[in-house]
Amino acid sequence: MNTIGVFTSGGDAPGMNACLRAVVRTALGADMRVVGIRRGYAGMLCGEFEAMNHASVSNIIQLGGTILKTARSKDFCERDQRACSARLVKEAGVEGLVAIGGDGTLRGAQCLWGEHGIPIIGVPGTIDNDIYGTDETIGYDTAVNTALDAIDKIRDTATSHERLFFVEVMGRDAGFIALSVGAAGGAEMILVPEHDTGVEEIHRTILAGIGQGKVSSIIVVAEGDEEGGALEIARRVRQFGGVECRATILGHTQRGGRPTARDRILASELGAAAVNALLAGKAGQMVGRVNGEIVLTPLTDTWGKKKPLDERLYELAMALAA
Ligand code: F6P
Numbered sequence: 001m002n003t004i005g006v007f008t009s010g011g012d013a014p015g016m017n018a019c020l021r022a023v024v025r026t027a028l029g030a031d032m033r034v035v036g037i038r039r040g041y042a043g044m045l046c047g048e049f050e051a052m053n054h055a056s057v058s059n060i061i062q063l064g065g066t067i068l069k070t071a072r073s074k075d076f077c078e079r080d081q082r083a084c085s086a087r088l089v090k091e092a093g094v095e096g097l098v099a100i101g102g103d104g105t106l107r108g109a110q111c112l113w114g115e116h117g118i119p120i121i122g123v124p125g126t127i128d129n130d131i132y133g134t135d136e137t138i139g140y141d142t143a144v145n146t147a148l149d150a151i152d153k154i155r156d157t158a159t160s161h162e163r164l165f166f167v168e169v170m171g172r173d174a175g176f177i178a179l180s181v182g183a184a185g186g187a188e189m190i191l192v193p194e195h196d197t198g199v200e201e202i203h204r205t206i207l208a209g210i211g212q213g214k215v216s217s218i219i220v221v222a223e224g225d226e227e228g229g230a231l232e233i234a235r236r237v238r239q240f241g242g243v244e245c246r247a248t249i250l251g252h253t254q255r256g257g258r259p260t261a262r263d264r265i266l267a268s269e270l271g272a273a274a275v276n277a278l279l280a281g282k283a284g285q286m287v288g289r290v291n292g293e294i295v296l297t298p299l300t301d302t303w304g305k306k307k308p309l310d311e312r313l314y315e316l317a318m319a320l321a322a
Contacts, residue, residue, distance in 0.1 A: 004023075006034060006098045007100070040101065041076035064259060097118055122287070134287075140176065142257060169250055170254050175192025
């Protein structure tokens, strides 16, 4: 293999740049050419390709976001559009691809491999951590720390005003960010899609806490929780009466910022592993790190198999919150 392409796609995640750096420098070290594809699948459709060298990835390991930009492409969901992208990739002399992103990115990667035989290796890059085949995804640790910092600050005002706060974190349909942030932030309750906690029960727990002398509380809400987001839950809890509360949505702040050391190291390891996998003739798989080891998982399993929430941590966080 003489030329590989690399791109980031879907929601950006802190550490994507560190991963790009690792991909580019590992490939150059193996005497390959590297083509950067801008704006993910959207850019691939328009042939937005650029040659990358050592300097292209200098001084980016510490930067959030992605220097190659990213997008969510509806057009790429069309089979004929994918065929067009595959043709452009092949015409650019690209013989293998590294796709960095979340669930949607990995699904697109499987299409390029399955429909057009372009060897492709996925790298899990999403703050959500909802990808099977890796203990952590690139960006998750940074997002958790960003949200935790915000929650610590909210705790100050919650304590001063003796108030209850519902704080909504990202995570799509999964509760990984909420659980980690809730456990680390000492939240009084953690509402995740994996556990159904009705509003009545939430209200009852809040009143029980007040009865025991709790004057301020933080309840972390995963954006995918079945009862709704923080605003909706706060509205319904107020309707039950006897509780004054505020709601805060942390939103896209969780996607930005300097990646933590943990994310930079994970990104570097997985970026290098992806290139080495291509060189070893692998394709249609994702590189991940499980129990400290680099592993390959078929792309179809990365979304077809469900990564479980750490139930032990959930039980511990709930027991300590009591
Ligand atoms: O997948 C990452 C993520 O930040 C999710 O947590 C969130 O649901 C979604 O992306 C938001 O996407 P967008 O930035 O396109 O609104």
